[in-house]
Amino acid sequence: MNVLPLKPGIIYGPVNSRRLGRSLGINLSPVKHKLCSFNCIYCHFGWTERVTTDVFEHINDFPTKEDVFLEVRRALKGIPNLDYITFSGDGEPTIHPEFEQIVEGVKIIRDEILQSTPLAILSNSSFLNNVSVKRALSNVDVKIFKLDAGNEETFQKINKPAKGIFLKDIIESLKNEKDFIIQTVFVKGSVDNTKENNISEWIKAIGEISPIRAQIYSTDRPVPEVGIKKVSRKKLEEIALRTEEETGIQVKVFSLE
Secondary structure, three states, X not given: OOXXXXXXXXXXXXXEEOOOEEEEEEEOOOOOOOEEOOOOOOOOOOOOOEEOOOHHHHHHHOOOHHHHHHHHHHHHHHOOOOOEEEEEOOOOHHHOOOHHHXXXXXXXXXXXXXXXXXXXXXXXXXXOOOHHHHHHHOOOOEEEEEOOOOOHHHHHHHHOOOOOOXXXXXXXXXXXXXXXXXXXXXXXXXXXXXXXXXXXXXXXXXXXXXXXXXEXXXXXXXXXXXXXXXXXXXXXXXXXXXXXXXXXXXXXXXXXX
């Protein structure tokens, strides 16, 4: 299994992102092991060693906010041309116990050095019911939230969340959010979220939560789950067109084909 290694530090890139252009990444996850609230079968960083929502159990494993500020300031002074500064990394960024303070601090640094560069986040949506996380997200310019399934069974199979995380709660939290983008990974094989019942329920959920738009794609890198296959661009375009027709919400396909 040739999955990618964990990032060695807080800052990575800039990367040339299909969705965010030239993006400087901020990794708030531990660097010695993979910690996340999900254990997605398609994650190109491999299986999650510690699947949890208990951030304080592993509080000493996270980078400190002071180290984050130091590295962000250093990076922004040396990289003048960016499209986005993005909270992402090896795991769920909002799981960091000081996420709110980090977002506030990074925003201040951004305003000092690269004021016109928007802050973005790639999140799995599992902490949207957290009051501190919601406050933090109000300071983020572009919010991209994950939704890989429209029913509980598929959600549990594809995202393998920590105990106590359920799709219905995520969907309810998303209904209460504004001005966000949905990202969805479609896969087939041993787990398949492209079957008719999965697609119809996913489209229904998209209509209910009403994002600005949705971004869909498949996996282009090795994944930890055996038997997972890439979904063709043609199939993704069919899903996008159907979703737009049934919900009126724009769906953009990202594929390397």
